[in-house]
Amino acid sequence: MKILINDGIHPTGKRLLEEAGFEVSTNKIAQDDLPAKLNEYDAICVRSATKVRKDLIDQSPNLKAICRGGVGLDNIDVDYARSKGIHVINTPAASSRSVAELVFAHLFSIARFLQQANREMPVKGNSEFKDLKKNYSAGVELTGRTLGIIGFGRIGQETASIALGVGMNVIAVDPYLDSAEVSFGPTSHQFKVKIETSSMDEMLKQADAITLHVPFLGEPVLGTKEFDQMKEGVFIANASRGGTIDEDALLAALESGKVAAAALDVFVGEPKPRVELLSHPNISLTPHIGASTGEAQEKIGIELAEKLIAALKD
Structure with a gap:
């Protein structure tokens, strides 16, 4: 399975995903280019920069999971994604x-x-x-x-x-x-x-x-x-x-x-x-840096990877 990490992830999280057998891409795809390219992936991991709305979900029928490295899910159409059987994952504990x-x-x-x-x-x-x-x-x-x-x-x-x-x-x-x-x-x-x-x-x-x-x-x-x-x-x-x-x-x-x-x-x-x-x-x-510590970013990466592995291996 292929996973797109579009807004970055701590190296520990990336390593855990790769050790679980996933192909991980950390090459960011611009928001306007996602409709043409996201269907090449089984999952996308975002922070706050990338939006995963209904139209993008409809154009990505291969998508099995949407992950948010952080707490808020306001940049994701959560209910619609779940109605399509897509796992929606966040990391509320880490930061x-x-x-x-x-x-x-x-x-x-x-x-x-x-x-x-x-x-x-x-x-x-x-x-x-x-x-x-x-x-x-x-x-x-x-x-x-x-x-x-x-x-x-x-x-x-x-x-x-x-x-x-x-x-x-x-x-x-x-x-x-x-x-x-x-x-x-x-x-x-x-x-x-x-x-x-x-x-x-x-x-x-x-x-x-x-x-x-x-x-x-x-x-x-x-x-x-x-x-x-x-x-x-x-x-x-x-x-x-x-x-x-x-x-x-x-x-x-x-x-x-x-x-x-x-x-x-x-x-x-x-x-x-x-x-x-x-x-x-x-x-x-401060410029929205609440979760921006080294410790929090590593914990976010680990929690995200563990939840995504569990969802896709299910």
């Missing part, structure tokens, strides 16, 4: 820790004004050092504060694990889950805590910081109504999907002070986020 650690990198940054200081120190550090020190000396500690987590799946639970280790309180919101047991601490000294989920309204009223770990389902999860319910000076972090936060409402909440600072790894209109977000002094920014 959870990397995303959770990025969230906390951002939260620590906005709690201590690092994103602003890092912009101004190269320009003003030699001439206005004392002024900058005064401006950025009003940071806060995360310990003892409350983190609201919207979406309590694997990534949300990993985020809770770090929060507990930092000494934060956790309020989780998830309509599909009543509770989850979260482990934290090193392997040699593991602690376990059962966290019961709460309502969105209760979380919004109590959280000092809020992070989202949900798919985009066509409507924002946080908009003007939700921002109005939040505590004054709340932190917001989003490393899930662009569109889960109403960006206009976020900018208004930043302007009013309702939101003290935000941390964004994802944006509406990627790869061209709106300039108002990119230039805002109270937003910590």
Whole structure:
């Protein structure tokens, strides 16, 4: 069987597929050229760059599996593919820790004004050092504060694990889950805590910081109504999907002070986020790198390969 890896895979994943007897191609085929070439393959593995929609599926009757190296499947017509008997595979477990650690990198940054200081120190550090020190000396500690987590799946639970280790309180919101047991601490000294989920309204009223770990389902999860319910000076972090936060409402909440600072790894209109977000002094920014660590990429490659081998050998 032939497998097209169109958006890259860690060498370990490629090796596992080849050892299982598959012919693996990592030569990227442009989106416009896929209709003419994809039927030469039994499976395609993508990330977010390549889209596998109904028309492409219809033009590839030989296709037996579509794999997404990552969590979200919004670039694949999942239900239609499955209705055609095609396996649809993703890797929800592999990148959870990397995303959770990025969230906390951002939260620590906005709690201590690092994103602003890092912009101004190269320009003003030699001439206005004392002024900058005064401006950025009003940071806060995360310990003892409350983190609201919207979406309590694997990534949300990993985020809770770090929060507990930092000494934060956790309020989780998830309509599909009543509770989850979260482990934290090193392997040699593991602690376990059962966290019961709460309502969105209760979380919004109590959280000092809020992070989202949900798919985009066509409507924002946080908009003007939700921002109005939040505590004054709340932190917001989003490393899930662009569109889960109403960006206009976020900018208004930043302007009013309702939101003290935000941390964004994802944006509406990627790869061209709106300039108002990119230039805002109270937003910590990264270019959608939540799962982009060496460890996560290897785990993604392994999980993808193992699931694909099982599906095609079935």
